[in-house]
Amino acid sequence: MIDSLSSEAVIRRRTPVFSNAVFAMILFAFTELMFFMALISAFLVIQRDRATQWDLPSNVQLPIYVTAVNTFVLLLSGALLLWALRKESQEQRKIWVSAAALLGFVFVVVQGSEWIGLIELGMTMKSTIFGACFFLLVGSHAVHAVAGSIALLYGASLASRGQLDNESLKALQIFWLLIVLIWPVLYFVVYF
């Protein structure tokens, strides 16, 4: 009796804290976090150096208000994905994950249209140091947002086939929440 109890305890103790998918995503998200931190560091050091020609072209104004609304859209997308884990039914999960993906794509499209406006006004990666830093930082985030939105669509397709388990959804959440939560920091650093 005691033996069977202790063996049960051992089995329970050996239950992993994270699944492989979640642990791998935590490691990946950590490296991505450090990547963005390094970019922010480079941005701030170059920005604060008075010797740098940091000014924007005179006719260019950054779209602060549109980006603020877009930031809200991205945060809403993260909230929808968090909400998806509370849903047990695959049909419900498909709806919430699809909505999160849709908002992710809306964010990317609005960002893209802002960039086109800025490029038309003459702000490119080659025009000023600010332009180079701006497009590098915001562009890196946009690449991640596109990849994350595609991953969310894949998650929604898994849910439509009834295959989106809790662990896969958690892994998706970790990646997407990194993208969502790093953006307000980038917005504050770059736009103000």
Add this chain to the structure above:
Amino acid sequence: MKCFWLFLVSFSFPAYACSVCGFGDDGSRWAYLFTTGLLTIVPLGVFAALGFYIYRYYHKSSQDELG
């Protein structure tokens, strides 16, 4: 040994081979030090948070076994 470290810290000066210390002004030097501190603290914070989460997980599971 302590006196040696105290001496070393007291008489430190900027390394002019470093692009920030050598040519950067105060603003850029401040940003460099601030973000270097941040880049040092964040990984330690992440590992500490993971360690704490694992500790809590096993502590809770052993409490459940006893209870």
